[in-house]
Amino acid sequence: MSSAIWYLYEIARKKWVDRFVEAKTEPEIAEIPSRFRDFPEVQKELCISCGACIFSCPSPGAIKLVRDEEEELIFPVIDVTKCIRCGFCVEVCPTEPKTLVTGENYLIMEEYQILPKEKVYIADEYLCIKCKKCVEACNIGAISFHNNMIVIDQSKCVSCGDCINACPVKGAIKEIFILNIDEQKEIIKTITKDLENYINVEIEKMRKEPGFDPEKIIKMEYPLEEFMEMGRSIIPNEEIIISTLEKVTDRLKMNIIIWDEKLCNNCRLCVNECPMGAISYDEEQGKVRRDPRECLRCSICHQTCPFGVPELYVARFLLKDEKILITLKPSRLLIRD
Amino acid sequence: MLKDFIRKRSIHICLVCTGGCNGCDIEVAALLSQRYDLEQYGIFLHNNPRECDALLVTGTVAKQWQEKLVEFYDKVPEPKAVVAIGACALSGGIFQQEGDKVSAPVSDIIPVDAEVPGCPPRPAEIASAVLKYVPPALASYRRKS
Missing domain, CATH: 3.30.70.20 (Alpha-Beta Plaits)
Incomplete structure (x- = not known):
């Protein structure tokens, strides 16, 4: 009997009632996060009907290009029952802004490039005399000698220009401005x-x-x-x-x-x-x-x-x-x- | 009458995988975890088709499953409902390629009441589809027969 009274007392407390009334599902469970790649939405008027989305799609027949006779538009149509929500079609879509839209995805966009570069260095196979001076000169090891060829790893290169100074042949390593x-x-x-x-x-x-x-x-x-x-x-x-x-x-x-x-x-x-x-x-x-x-x-x-x-x-x-x-x-x- | 009223609030389901990557089954298993807590919504997962109201069918229907799935469906007591889960059950998904012997979609073999697209669908999508479509399907099944 005493325990029953104690339970009643516990349940009648304001704090308990408030929590019971205001109970909610955590938003993380109920809501879809913005990064989630849902079925892509199609913006018909932007499509250039290049077909890149169809080639990238791993699921057979999930995307089809459809021609609308009335509006004279060609646009992709996604079969929801076949789509596996990988988002590849959105990644490859070349239009700006994209025809296909899905959740925020983890593409390596230009603004996310780790090293913002305006110069790229390229070894000229024809002029190179394979002296390997640039391999020694490079401080970060971006240049390697491989298959009797000088290879510059563009992801490592920081565009310091040490290799050009070390190179004895004019034009064997080329400095290219890529922005304009x-x-x-x-x-x-x-x-x-x-x-x-x-x-x-x-x-x-x-x-x-x-x-x-x-x-x-x-x-x-x-x-x-x-x-x-x-x-x-x-x-x-x-x-x-x-x-x-x-x-x-x-x-x-x-x-x-x-x-x-x-x-x-x-x-x-x-x-x-x-x-x-x-x-x-x-x-x-x-x-x-x-x-x-x-x-x-x-x-x-x-x-x-x-x-x-x-x-x-x-x-x-x-x-x-x-x-x-x-x-x-x-x-x-x-x-x- | 009372049975119908109760059945709407406590749906017993049975999961059938008819050949696939098991991704959808894992999502259903995630529903049982504390995060989604399926039983809180009045859904209970059975292993026995004779005890359940609704079948959750996942996977592209492989050759050996074609007859067995019909057997399985017959074992479910009336009224019954079927929810097809995932791209495989709806269209064959990535298994539906030239030379493959799958007989997807599931709706060609047994009547399907609700479809959940996705590869795999989110657990929340599965739970909401079961809650939304199964009770009316059970109710209308009575009227049909």
């Missing part, structure tokens, strides 16, 4: 155009001077100040411009054709030989004309012409002290008889 590749392409395009125009103008000037010998090596300098001002409007970082220019000038070899109309006898041998149709015969004036914009600089006209009208020069470049040094060498191609 399109802008670099534009710089390369403009500098090659500028250089060619400059050479053509300079050579026209030189030929007018007395004592011009076409067999001799021609040297000229291209001042970079003007170009740098233009380049800064494309990429504000001067270091990137200089390194891009250096890569260009180290590699670039340009064929230059100089058309000397005085020597031309209008034999029209070159007209049919030109693969681009850049050389034409003007019947009214009775003259052979060359369109430099169409020209490929293939040197066929140079080899065909019996009078030496098209002179072919090979230009090479070197970047030094904010100038590009240009060397023009007359070509030694055989001239057809």
